[in-house]
Amino acid sequence: MYNTVYDVHHMTHSQSNPDLFQNLCLELRRGSLILAVLACLRSEQYGYTLRKALADRGLDIEEGTLYPLLRRLETQGLLLSEWREAEKRNKRFYRLSPLGQEMLEKLLAEWKAIDASLAEIVKG
Amino acid sequence: MQPLDRYLSNLAKLLPADQREDILRELSEDIRSEIEDKESELGRPLTEAEQLEVIRRRGNPLQVAAAYTPNQGTLAFGPQLIGPVLFPFYVRVLTFNLGLTFLIVGVIFAALSLAGQPIHFRDLFSSVILQLFLQLAAVTFIFALVEKHLSRQPHDWSKMDFQTSFQAAIKSQIERKIQSGPKEISRFDSIAVLVASSVALLWLQSLWANQYLLFGPAAALISLAPIWHVVYLPAVFIMLVTIVRAAINIARPDWIRFRDVVSVLLDAASLAIVYTLMFAHTWVVPAVSASEHIASAVNHWAPIAIFASAIIALAQTIHDLIRLYKNWRWHSAPPAPSR
Numbered sequence: 001m002y003n004t005v006y007d008v009h010h011m012t013h014s015q016s017n018p019d020l021f022q023n024l025c026l027e028l029r030r031g032s033l034i035l036a037v038l039a040c041l042r043s044e045q046y047g048y049t050l051r052k053a054l055a056d057r058g059l060d061i062e063e064g065t066l067y068p069l070l071r072r073l074e075t076q077g078l079l080l081s082e083w084r085e086a087e088k089r090n091k092r093f094y095r096l097s098p099l100g101q102e103m104l105e106k107l108l109a110e111w112k113a114i115d116a117s118l119a120e121i122v123k124g
Numbered sequence: 125m126q127p128l129d130r131y132l133s134n135l136a137k138l139l140p141a142d143q144r145e146d147i148l149r150e151l152s153e154d155i156r157s158e159i160e161d162k163e164s165e166l167g168r169p170l171t172e173a174e175q176l177e178v179i180r181r182r183g184n185p186l187q188v189a190a191a192y193t194p195n196q197g198t199l200a201f202g203p204q205l206i207g208p209v210l211f212p213f214y215v216r217v218l219t220f221n222l223g224l225t226f227l228i229v230g231v232i233f234a235a236l237s238l239a240g241q242p243i244h245f246r247d248l249f250s251s252v253i254l255q256l257f258l259q260l261a262a263v264t265f266i267f268a269l270v271e272k273h274l275s276r277q278p279h280d281w282s283k284m285d286f287q288t289s290f291q292a293a294i295k296s297q298i299e300r301k302i303q304s305g306p307k308e309i310s311r312f313d314s315i316a317v318l319v320a321s322s323v324a325l326l327w328l329q330s331l332w333a334n335q336y337l338l339f340g341p342a343a344a345l346i347s348l349a350p351i352w353h354v355v356y357l358p359a360v361f362i363m364l365v366t367i368v369r370a371a372i373n374i375a376r377p378d379w380i381r382f383r384d385v386v387s388v389l390l391d392a393a394s395l396a397i398v399y400t401l402m403f404a405h406t407w408v409v410p411a412v413s414a415s416e417h418i419a420s421a422v423n424h425w426a427p428i429a430i431f432a433s434a435i436i437a438l439a440q441t442i443h444d445l446i447r448l449y450k451n452w453r454w455h456s457a458p459p460a461p462s463r
Contacts, residue, residue: 047150048157063154064183067147068191083149092150 033061035111037069038096038104041079046091070094078103127172128155131179138189147192155179186210205268214267221263225255231435234428308377318370325363332356345415346422351404355397362393384448391441398434402427 040053047067054061073079078100083092096104132148139147158178163169170178182188190208206214229251237243335343369386373379401407407426410419 046153048154048161051154052161062183063151064188064191067150067154071143071192089153089156090149091153 032111033059033065033069034073035104035107037061037066037073038078038100038107041094041096041100042104044093044095046086046093048091050094073100127176127179128152128159131155131182131185135185135189138185138193140193143192151182151188155182205264206271210267210271214263217267218259218263221259222256225259226252227435229255231428231432234425234432238425238428309373309380309383311374311377314370314373314377318367318374321363321366321370325360325367328356328359328363342418343411345411346408346419347411349404349406349409351401351407355400358393358397362390362397365390380451381448384444384451387444388441388448391437391444394437395434395441398430398437401430402434 036054036057036059037050040050045053047063047070050070051061051063051066070079070081074081074094078097079094080097081092081094083090085091086093132152135151136144136148155178159170159175162174162178193208193212229248233243233248233251335347339346365386369383369390373383376382406423407430408419408422410416
């Protein structure tokens, strides 16, 4: 019954105020995306395959978000990139830097802690 | 030009210069990969419409470029009115509009002052504040509407479509002009220019001999400064060339390009004369020692008149350049199909 009431409440609000719902979703996803991108780049990939890999696992990310994010993470020293030929075309390959590896481990630990706390809070 | 090239070329203009090439290479590669992926899925090449759909899904170039540009500000009164995508354009448009408006207000007040009307600071101040308020309200309102549209339908706005329809509109206008527009310069116009320039030349020559024509009774107190000796001959030359040009166009009204090119060259020469005058500092000198204060007052206000002349000369140059460009396009365009 709680679920039904929650769903109806949730649907009513998200339908009546789609902008608010979108904004909250964006905020919720923002931090998770960085984690997902860093985790995916433990193995080297170029932008398009990275985007597909994320989408295949249910995390759609727009190009307009992904590429600026990759640039920012590279500037912060978390990623390394190089232009290389693959499939007869030049592509920019990204991979995690040693600092990125270290940060990823810390962020994953933090995320697991948040997840556990949230599960406790939601359970009531 | 292919749809992808058009899109990248639109985007390139909006990207930060130091990263432009790198970003374009990467985005181009991403779009090509997606197109190839879809082609291998369908087992056939994508049509142009399908390619356009892939590109359109990426969002308009303004928004894509904004993601790569450091946040340059937003405007919000409670809810956000103008977001970071449009904000730099908003500032540019507002600056241009306000600059132009204040210039016009300045020229009007200067003209009133030169005409002997008393000018109070409060009049000037209230005019400036009123214009500031009106421009700010109008430009903000328009940009807020665009922002609302963009945020509701981020993929619905395409600069390419806008450009295509804009170019189509210009093309149809050009074609219409080719079909119905003047193929010759009106002889009446050429005669009017010839007469007006001849009168102006005669007046200039008389003025040189008798400065009463310019200063009236004040000619006994002030006279033209040496800078006018520097610009006198070039001014006479410009008028002579204008007369010759008009005479030639009376005989050959079909020499449109000749008229356009000579006009632009003469405009450039006129601008050079105004430029020389602008930095002269002294335009009149006292004819007698007792009239120094009169010469000083005239020299104080003369820059406003010269500045107004510069604006008029510049506007004329822009007008003639646009005419030259348009006529060049009409003549270069293939003939319209006969009906």
